[in-house]
Amino acid sequence: MNDLQFDRHRRLRTTESMRSLVRETHLRKDDLIFPIFVVEGEAVKNEVSSMPGVHQVSLDYLTPEMEELRDLGVRSVIVFGVPKEKDEKGTQAYCEHGIVQRAISQIKQDVPELTVIADTCLCQYTDHGHCGIVKEGEIVNDESLELIVETAISQAKAGADIIAPSNMMDGFVAAIRRGLDEAGFVHTPVMSYAVKYASSFYGPFRDAAHSSPQFGDRRAYQMDPANRLEAIREAQSDVEEGADFLIVKPALAYLDIMREVKDRFSLPLVAYNVSGEYSMIKAAAQNGWVNEQEIVLEKLTSMKRAGADLIITYFAKDAARWLSE
Template identity: 60%
Template sequence: MWFPEYRPRRLRRMENLRRLVRETRLSPDLFIYPLFVRSGRGLRQAVPSMPGVFQWSRDTLVQEVKEVQGLGIPAVILFGLPEKKDETGSEAYASHGVVQEAVRTIKDACPDLVVITDVCLCEYTSHGHCGVLHGQEVDNDPTLGVLARIAVSHAQAGADMVAPSDMMDGRVGAIRESLDEEGFHHTAIMAYSAKYCSAFYGPFREAADSAPQFGDRRSYQMDPPNAREALREIQLDIEEGADIVMVKPALAYLDIIRRVKEEFDWPVAAYNVSGEYAMIKAAAANGWLDERRAMLEVLTAIHRAGADQIITYFAKDAARLLAS
């Protein structure tokens, strides 16, 4: 019987052979760990829809970020839950707001940890939308100045990078201009450039208390069927000054990650979002799949598609597993 000269199975025969020819390699260096912070003391409040994810107060946050850094994870991204909300989300840019104080706390405890801050209004507005309202519509241009003010307040607190997630047109340029005017030339921008209006955000809205009180976000987040539009969004954000561009969610948009990476010579991040995390956790809890294998397979797929950075709630678990 004739066999081909090249037999691919030769290099799959044992684990160390597979390691030698592995094309995509996961590392904690890729991960950004999301953290939810709120006012108070001694808080470590579980998020029911996201097993293993918690809301933290500043004092309990210190031990958490030290653990993150000890696992070799280089960065965290912060989401804030304010004590009070109003129509304009004024707590988002308060100098002693929950995120601003958390940034100071983290930089005091772990000065080398990269601190990224989410820049948006949905957690801070009483209506739960990502911008200033005109009637029941989000008014794009007045929102830009508020977002820029938030970003500057985060930079003043010590944030290394700001991450606008609102999907307003022109917000990257407005933030870059304001940061530069205030002397924060070194503060980087990670833009949520292709952020789709996705069903996979549900658990996050519980964790961040950010569900809209009416309507939805289809008028500003991207329509899931569109791919070419994502490339236009990426191009605009790069031209406006984004240092890193992001695709969100990740799993249902691996094709977008790949297209962005092939089209642009630019750092590309992907957000392995709350619903993607919760699905694996729920299936594993029911014994329907192996959580550790599924976690690593998903993260590998996101990296293989072209993501240079992965924001993921699995960061700590994956880092431990990769070190074992």
């Protein structure tokens, strides 16, 4: 044995302090963005049946939720609205007194330390559940952009720090950037859902946001899960149109895409750890099949290792607590 020549990699794994010393990838509280679902009414705090621990909250419960985030060290939130009324054009998405607009204003007034990101789409607000205007069974692109721009401007007026369009219409970043600039919001960044796949991992979200399409599906505008080069083309377009952040959604099944986007573009990269990824772990943990804390932190770290600078995750509160231990 004395004449063998080999590397002793285990020297750097001998103790926790040694492993911590040479750790290459770090997950921080500042990396986390918490999604919140805001609903009409009073005294509403409904747990989403398919997402244990995630709630729809009315505005009277919103501020305590945001204060808890702040106290845990989570500095950013992305707001989704669940309106009382829906119509074919998603009017409540861009209404001055819409649920998201009121929520944004309240957060900025009551907990100004938080960075507020507005999800900018029509699907939660349309009676057909699609992300744009429908004509003769087709989701039309350019007319949809006009309403999406209206939505973005109304959210910026309400105080949103970042606009995050998730609709996947062609040209949505260019249209929103021009609309924001013309409305005087030249300093409001756009966090684009640049690479958004038509994924089966979204099911629980549609339960939370009441946004399931009433006919067909979203494959005509969300991406084919089999495609890699298309993701680069989509991201390239958004960079050229003026995006300030790029989102890859979902995260866990698309870590290869995330790494490629990060290697090609210098903008901050955001991983969306989506609802299906959350619910699978919750279900397994409730059955005692996995250690929830260990598997969540490993999963979130894998997203950072793949290139994510930020992570939108329903585990943000739990992860912040675990990172404080």
